[in-house]
Amino acid sequence: MATISTPTPSSSHSNTLSLPSNKLLLTKTISLHNTSRHTSFTTVAAASSYNSPVLETSSAKKSSANKFLDSCFVFCTSVALSASVFVTDVDAFVVTTPRKLQNDELATVRLFQDNTPSVVYITNLASRQDAFTLDVFEVPQGSGSGFVWDKNGHIVTNYHVIRGASDLRVTLSDQTTYDAKVVGFDQDKDVAVLQIDAPKDKLRPIPVGVSADLLVGQKVFAIGNPFGLDHTLTTGVISGLRREISSAATGRPIQDVIQTDAAINPGNSGGPLLDSSGNLIGINTAIYSASGASAGVGFSIPVDTVGGIVDQLVKFGKVTRPILGIKFAPDQSTEQLGVSGVLVLDAPPNGPAGKAGLLATKRDNYGRLILGDIITSVNGKKVVNGSDLYRILDQCKVGEKVIVEVLRGDHVEKIPVVLEPKPDET
16 A cells, blocks of 8 residues: 655635745555565655745636646656655565575586586396297396597496496487497406497597596595486595505406595496596596495596506507416415415416426325425515515516516525516407
């Protein structure tokens, strides 16, 4: 309800129009009712002082005209004030405050949006035959994550994600699915490379960083498809460096692994671990958990290790890694003998160690066990167990000559061995 009060001009018998010298007071009260509150506005406007001299006319007609103009002025002023209050009030209810995010939140949102197009979902399919109809069909036997390596359609993931697959399918972030072929894999380091025939404009290679200068405590981000869910982001920090885990396929140790408390669940395997700049620093590979779900201890293969493996797989379809060409006893067996080192069980004559003359363990004519050579160091680096031997060989190259120190009987010998490439995997 609006009330407008204006002073009424007075008239006299002498046809004189007199306007008051006091200010024109316009008062408007507006009551607005909302579902959650009652708002009341009172606007008081004062017109400019109206101190006009006394107007004298000789005719009643002129006086009536002045009254009409004065009434119009008052009416227009009232309408203008009413409209001003109304518009101001409407604006106050229409304007909404946008959601405000902190700078670190904005950075995390931007990182996820920028890198999600590079992360893919991998489905592992296995062929099965119906026992009654003998029809062959494919069933999903596992899934995991991966990421786009280059514009040629190469996809990097873990080897255990694709192990045992008869067919593989890769789903991009836009939900388009492509059949994938295996370019190559490295079981020892749990790395595999696939390739899909997708348009280049749909492929977004992930930015590759470095892992040599990582620090404990820095933020990391894991993107993947845990439990088949579409692109999930988990965050945490690097909780440890230079860890060592064993390959799920061969048991060979993987050194310099990154430990993180970012949640890594089934389906995250093969996905990227990113730093705060959105650069790849590792591949999410394994967790320590009794239940099979994340317990805050996850491991990622560092990108410095992955990069060299991927380059070899893309170029040659395999990884050329040097070997001694021996089979050795479990560490527990060597410890029971009371010696420190690696006991050689077999050294095929066509292998590097056999050619160099290392002796294998065997039995004599009476069935008694004759121990072979016990490797105690390679190139001056002490060997206590099998992990030490693998770690040293990983730093060597094919064709390199190394000095293997062995304990043979009751004396020590130093034998030069030329390392050869690892045979092709079948």
